[in-house]
Each structure stands twice: as structure tokens, then as C-alpha cells.
Amino acid sequence: MSKSFICIVCPVGCHIDVDDNGNITGNRCKRGLEYVKTELTAPKRIITTTAKTIFKDIPRVSVKTDIAVPKELIYKIMDEINATVIDKPMKIGDVLIENVLDTGANIILTKSCQIQGVV
Amino acid sequence: MRKEIIVVGGGASGLAAALAAKKEGRDVLLIEREDRLGGILNQCIHNGFGLQVFKEEYTGPEYADKYIQEFLQSDIPYYLDTTVTNVDKLDDGFEITFSSTKTGMKKIQADALIMSTGCYERTRGSIIMPGDRPYGVITAGSAQRYLNIDGYMVGKNVFILGSGDIGLIMARRMHLEGANVLGVAELMPYSNGLTRNIVQCLNDFDIPLFLSHTVTQVNANKNQRLESIIIQQVDKSFKPIEGTEKKFEVDTLLLSIGLIPDITLLDNLEVEKDNRTKSVKINQSYQTSVPGIFICGNSLQVHDLVDNVSLESERAGKCASKYVLSKKIERKTVNIIAGNNLLFVTPHYIDFASEAKNVVFQFRSKTKIAKSMLKISQKDNEIKSKRINYVVPAEMESISIPLEEFNDLDDVVLDLEVL
């Protein structure tokens, strides 16, 4: 099945096409080729979202995966994060969920939540 | 009470400017109207920040934290939850009125003022969008705050007008939080956001982008809630084309239709304005036409990368510090003019008496140009030319040139020529 991509490695933004036989065209440099190969085989993304807390003044705290995770796991990882509640003060960089869904990625806080005011 | 420098605003710009001024040894006070430092970065929980400044990729709150930690360690005094309500010009500086529940109404004098007041979002009111005026038509930034900080969803079925970065980022956020994002419409034939955001926020989740489209009808239900919108393709003069109507049943329309520098605090002062940036004019030291008032960050010009805000504000903080020491206000200036294919350029004039010995030009192109040549000239004298590939309006470009390369007689013109 043919597919098209916009390369995001640099600002040029090449439109790269892949035909049914796997031929890649439209890239102007090697990095574009690598980008499309990864996108075709194992696309990965960093997830950034929020997690619920019990703190009235900070009802949500921003979190992220510390490394990129397989794209197809985005929704499942969102479910994992959504099912977690922060119930104690934590600092930026602290791990909320370790090795989420065996991806090797941790869910870490991108902001401290240390304000008093428990509901 | 008197300070050498007062910084208004504790976001990315204010933090960097205050830190820079403090490093120059100045006596600084920072005033922030929200209950926390970091400004808009607090709600920009996505990543992509810091590649220039820290050579690493951070989320907004992480990027802010770097500066906040340094700021807290620097012992610069600051007020939170405090609004500056007035700025008066004195013979030898300024008097600022500020107000908060803790302090009441207070006045403080300063030699110089750095405006790091950020920007506000264009609303539905400033564009003509035919139809009802229901609730559910919300600026993307407001929705982002409600979603990321307060934890509330503004709607279930969402359409987004404007493909600026906030619009794209919100498309992904609303989608990941379970909303049904039906599409993004962009009036221009190209997106106003970064390509990576088109790919990672829209394409990843099969959210369609309608280029050269706009919303031409807004319909409310009985409860004054948005019920549906109609979008239409537009021609080259942005007129809707009949027969291209598409209807979307949505309860929410997010607007990502532009940001406007917030300079309302300068209303009472006669500061020279720039209609293009919708802010004020500055020289190469970020000084406005009122000596002692400096401006930087999104209140000077709306940036696409926070890194540039920090770097620019650092320069402004340094320049303000030098001004406080010398108080030089003799003016020997030439104008800087945005020529061919440029939307705007800052600064607006070069002041040869200023101690800023480099001129950092920042500009945006009017259209997407694949191969272009930037030419900086004074009359027939070409001072610099530089090839720039893939210029787009969404990405601000910059170039730094030593002051000594300019003569103090002729206007400086920047042209972007298509190759």
C-alpha cells in the first residue's frame, strides 16, 4: 500500500512518497530516508499529557513519557495515565509510572506538585 | 521605594530579562499577575521547547522550571498575584502603580521598565464570522488552560479554526482526552503552524486539515450552545466559493486565529506604535520611543519559539541595565524598513548612541518562499546578503549585524528576494 509522509527532520518538510513496492521518493537527503523508514516500521512518539491529583490547588499535573514510545500504544498509555492519581507531593522529574506497559519508558512529572490544600 | 529596573511579567520573557539585568548588577523587581511564575509555559505541556537554549527538548513547564529555579536562586524580589495598573512618566524615570490583595495599592519608582507582558488571543469579535453567537466558540488558549491546568473539557465534538501552533496542539490534546476532533480549517493556502505539529498533531490522528477554508456560518441550539458550523473554501482574495459548503455538527469551535501583543499598560504614554506587529517601535536595544521603557518577548512581537523569547529578553535585560547606568538619550537614528516580501521587521530604528553594538534583526516573510535571498542595504550600499531556504510566515527568522557596518544617514531596508 502506498503512503505519503511529510518529513519533520528539518524545516524543509519534504513530501516523501512510498509506493507499493517500498520504493521511497521525494526525500532530498539521507535523513529523510531514515525518517520514513522509522515511520514505516516502528514510529515512536513522546506522549505529553496530564495526570489527576488529589490537590485542590493543582488538580492536574503535566506528565510525559521520558523516551519515545511506539505510536500504536499511545491510547493504551493514555489509559494507564488516566487511571493514576497523584496523592502525595511529587517533584518535577519524579517517576509516576515505571516502565509503562513494558515499553521501557517511565511516565515522569514535568512540573512539581507540592502545594498544600488536599481536598 | 525605588528600583533601578522593574520587569512587568514573570513568563519566559520577564524571567530572562530580570535574570540578565540582575547579572549586570542591577537592582530589579519583577511583578507577575498570576499566582505562579512561568506565564503561558505552564499550560503548554507539549514538548519541543529548549532545543536552542538548552540543546535538549523540554515541555513548557520543564523549560519554565529551568528559568524559575535560576530566578529563585538569584534572590530577585518579586510579587505574585499582583497587577500593574498604571505607569506614569516622571522627570527622572517612572512611577508604577500596582495592586494585590496582600499589598493593597502601592506605588514604586524605577529608572527603567521592561515590558514582558506577553500577548492575548484574537477573539471572534475581531473577525467577522457570520452567524449566531453561541457559547462554545472559544479561543484555543483559553481551552488549553481549562484542559491542562484546571482539568475540564470545553466540548465533545470539536472543530478548530486556524492552523497556528496552539490550534494544532489543541487538536491533539482534545483528541487524546477523548474529544472528537473533526478538523482544522485554515484561511491561507498553507498552514501557520510548524510542520512537525501538522504531522504529529493532525496526521498521527487522521484529523483533516482544510487549507484555504474558513468558517462561514455558526449555528446555535436552543440553549445558546454551538450546534453546527459551515466551512467553505475561499478563493485567492479569501472570498468564500459557493458550492463548497461543508457542515460539521460540533459543540465547540476553537479559535487559533492569532495573537496580539499586550501593550495596554502603555496606553497613557505616548509610545510610537507599529501597525504591523501591533506593538510598539523599538531601537536595537529594545528601547521604545519613551526612553527607559524597554519591551521584549511576545509583547514586542509574537514568537513561534520560546527559546527566541528568552534570548531576546536577555538582550533587552542587558540593554536596560546599560541604559540605567548611562541614561543616554541623545538620539541619532535611522529607520529600518521591512521591504519586499516581509511582513514586519524589528527593531524599527538603529540608534547610534545606544550601547547595543549589534543589531539583531528579526522578521517574518509574507508568504512561503522555497529559495530566497535576504538583502540588507542602505541606499545603494548592500550591507549583507544571505541565502535563506524555506522561509515561511510561521517561522520567524533572525540575523545579527554589527552596528559599525551601518552609516548613520540612510534608512536600512530589508528585502527578501525570491530566487
Added chain:
Amino acid sequence: MYDYVVIGAGIVGSFIARELSKYDLKALVVEKENDVANVQTLANSAILHSGHNPKPNTLKSRLCLLGNKMYNDVEKELNIQILRSGAFVVAHGESEEKQLAELVETTKQNNVTEYELLSYEEAVKTEPNLAKSVTQVLSLPTTGVIYPWEVAFACMENAIVNGVEFRKNAEVTNLIKDSGTFKITINDKDIVESKYVINATGVNTDDIAEMLEKHVDFKITPRKGEYFVLDKRVKGFVNHVLYPLPTNKGKGVLLTPQVHGNILVGPDSKFVDDKYRTDNTNSGLGYVKENASLLADNIPFNQIIRSFAGIRATSTKEDFIIEESKEIKGLYHTAGIDSPGLTAAPAIAEYLVNEIMMVQDKYDTSKDFDPIRKKLPEFHSLPEEKQRELIKQDSRYANIICKCEKITEKEIVDAINGPLGSNSIKGIKKRTRAGAGLCQGGYCEEKVYKLIARETNSSPLDIVYDSQKSNLFVSETKVKK
């Protein structure tokens, strides 16, 4: 059992309520919206007309002139703001000057005594942006501008303080008269009984009449008008209300300085089928832009902060309808109240109560009636000394919530908790102007909803923008489905 039930809490219903509160009687006002002044009173030109324009010897002519004068007392008693700007009716060239001369005759016949014809040169001295194409001007110095919502709130607040009851979100769904008593069904549920009923429902006056009358002899033919609002930074661009010459469609597109410094541009005038459809159209707003430029040069359209549309409750009869129903004794109509209804409102109320209903013959005057409505401080407009004093009394005056209009936490809390308090974002905006400025609530809406939640002890999920069902949020994030 009530003596009077007033249906509708627009400016007319509010003035009637206040007029009734001067007597020893039991009165109730019911309003279908979630706030006073939410339909026609919400969206109009806000002008106190001098009375120059209506057809002579009509109720419109008589009550407009009288109403304009009555506002002097209303201003003092209810502490409302009036901008006595005066008005210029402009003429371009000879043929329009002839029409202007005719308008002067009408002005005289309407007993408007203060007027003056000015040349362009004379007029431009006080109106520097007057269009250069203007050749002559009719100056009408008694013309003014009010803040219509404020007037309605003030009347209703004063009426409530003087014993009138008020119910919002109360739609009359049925109305019958049974053995001399009116039975008024509210929201298909409660039934309220009353001796008399006053129909002050603006665009719905014919619908209400039809609930009881077999042959309603008037029909509301709604006319929509579209407007632009310019930011208050344009204050001083025009100093007078600028009118074109009137036509059979009305007073035309105007430029109107507002009480708070904004300038209103509009309206156009279109008959519409739907009483509730206050949408903006390209053609309507385009017409407004085009015609406004006949009044002033270089109008700063780049300062538009909002566009809106309002509905006028024009009826099939030319004049105001202020009368007892011809079929049903004890039912009174105030219908067809389009322009100059805002100006005439206090006079309409007095005329209805004292000349049509003869309330003074039926009930004693109330000994406790207090005509004065105390106005809460508008913090930002006070001198600094007074501001400091207020902050000393209550530190919440030092907390600026709306940055554009400089509205404080204390003012918002008062607007939530006052005698006519509101729990909606729009209600707070109407009372305090929080969110009415340059950023249109982009900054303060979040702070206002949190204050409403705090003061009313409710969840943010229950906070509404306007009507009871216009919730700001549909759900929390991170909740299990």
C-alpha cells in the same frame, strides 16, 4: 394570590415593577431568561432620544419626550450613568438639507424645544471627525446615552428592595383566566394566581396575548439590527450620537459614543421570521460599515472588538401599544415597543400604571417606598484616595480580576451576591463589565468562573455562560468512561 404579575424583565417590565413597588400591593415579575435585560434590552443602540423623530401626536412622540426628561430623576434616584452627549442629525447637500428642514418641523411639533441647525463648519468644531461630505447638521443637545442593562438592573433591584418578587428562568407556558383570576403556568409546572397580568414580553407580546385572546389585533414583526463595537481606546472619536436622516426603515446606521468609552456602529434593519435568531451576516455588517462612513471619516474599524445583533419588537401597528386587552379585562399589554422604547420606558411604566391601570385608585401608596438605589462603587473610575479607602475596608478591591476593564474581585463578588445577583459569566459581565474589554474575557473568564464557583459553593461543572444549560464545561478530564 398576587395583585399583579408582570411577565418580562426587560427595561419596560423593570420600570413597571419599580412603579408598582410604590404601592401597597403584592407583585411578581417572571422572566424566562436567566437574567434581567437579556433580549431586546441587551442589544440595542442605548440612546436616550430627544424626541425629534416620532410621528407627532403619537404615544411614541409623547412618551419619548417625557421619558427623556424623566431620566434626570432616574439618574439621581437609581444612580445610573447617563452620557448627555447630544446628537447631530447630518445632511449631505441640498436635497438632504430640505429633508433636514422637514425634520426640524417634526421636532417642533413634538415639542422638543432644544435644537439648532449648524453649518458643517460650526459642527466640526465639536465633532472633528464629522464626514467632510456633511453640509448641515441638526443639533439635539438633550440626546443622551445610557447603559441599558444597568438601568434595568437598577429598576429591578429597587423594585425588589421595595417588596416586588422576582423569578428568573420562569417561562410562562400557559395563561388562563378563571372566575376573575388569572392562572399563570410557569415552566409547565407551577401555577401562580394573580388579579392582573401585565404583558411586557417584547418580541413575545403577541404569543402571550394569544394564550388568552381569540383575536389578537397586533402581531410582532421582528426587525433585526446588526452592530459593531469599537474598543474604548477610540473614546473621543465621536462626541455626539451621529444620525443620518431618518427613513421609513427607522433612524438608520448611527455612530454612538457609549457610557464606558466604546463606540457603537449600527444598526441595519431587516425584517426577520425568527424572533430568536440574532445572527450576524456579511451583508448586514457590510451595510453598517458602508453607511457609517457617511457620518464620519476614517472610522477606526481596526478597533472592532465585537459584533452583535439585536431584535426590535416592531408590531403591525405604527405606535406603541399600551392598553388593556380589548377581550380580557385585567390583562394589559405593552407591545410594539421598538425605538424609542428605551427612552420612553420610564414614561411607559408611569402611563400604564397611572393612566391605564389606575393603580393609584385601587391601592394605597406604600409608606416604606425608598426611591434610592444605592450604587456599589465602580472602583476603577474613583479617585485614588477613595480607592485606597475602599481597599482598607476590603482588600478584595485590590485584586484586579478583569485586566482590560480593571474590575476587582470585590465588585465581582458583589455582582454574584447582590439583591439581583447572577451566577452566569454573562450576568457578571453585564453587571461589572468583566470580560467586556479588549481580550473579551480571554484572561478573566477563568478567574470569574472560579469566583462564581467559590461564592455559590458549586462545582465548576455547574457554572454556566448564560442560560441554565450553557455550561462552560462538558466534563472533567481523566474520568473513567
